[in-house]
Amino acid sequence: MRMPLLALLSRGPAHGYELKQDLEQLLGAAYPQLNVGQIYVTLSRLEKSGLIVGEEIAQSSRPNKKIYRLTDAGTEALSAWFEETAEEPRLRDDFFMKLALASHTGLADQIGLINNQRREYLNIMRGLSKLSITENSDNRIAQLLIEGAMLHLQADLDWLERCQEELEGPR
Incomplete structure (x- = not known):
């Protein structure tokens, strides 16, 4: 801030x-x-x-x-x-740490974690879609913020799909 x-x-x-x-x-x-x-x-x-x-x-x-x-x-x-440029990508991701530790510790099911996270991202996307409609359409900065968040969420959903494919695939 x-x-x-x-x-x-x-x-x-x-x-x-x-x-x-x-x-x-x-x-x-x-x-x-x-x-x-x-x-x-x-x-x-x-x-x-x-x-x-x-x-x-x-x-x-x-x-x-x-x-x-x-x-x-x-x-x-x-x-x-x-x-300065932004210093990302997110290599320290809380969800990924849970996913990595789930099988290592036996405390959680990896696919269950992926499905829960997918539902959460989809709920957030729905909320952002509604907000985009109700947000003052002449506030271009707010619209760009919403669009950026939606694109990040879509990338996260794609990544979750990739994780699931890898975990369910042959060893």
């Missing part, structure tokens, strides 16, 4: 709740709801590391609020982040 907050602050000073609203509006309902408390914890850490500075603003009828702005170091960190 650090870098997305810095990116939003590059547009100008803001307080935590504004940043939460900006991210939710940008990403749409498909993105998990953000915890405002976690945003403020992250902002505090960013401030301690010198990437942002906060300023208390007095309000007459409400408690003071803290407005954050990006520092030069924050701008440099943000530029470096945009230059």
Whole structure:
């Protein structure tokens, strides 16, 4: 959450709740709801590391609020982040660890695990399909997020099929 907050602050000073609203509006309902408390914890850490500075603003009828702005170091960190590539693939996958340990320990049936995971992915895809229809169609970023998630799920379903074929095939 650090870098997305810095990116939003590059547009100008803001307080935590504004940043939460900006991210939710940008990403749409498909993105998990953000915890405002976690945003403020992250902002505090960013401030301690010198990437942002906060300023208390007095309000007459409400408690003071803290407005954050990006520092030069924050701008440099943000530029470096945009230059980096994503470090995936997912080699540390919790499901695959269960699958690998199931036969090794005898604690679970591998095909049963695959079938359960397949059902879960299909349920998630159905939910995303409904969300795609109800999500504001002019929010192209949210639509791309949903589409990306659907493509990842389809790849995961294909991979589950491959796992099942391998496990059920001749030894």
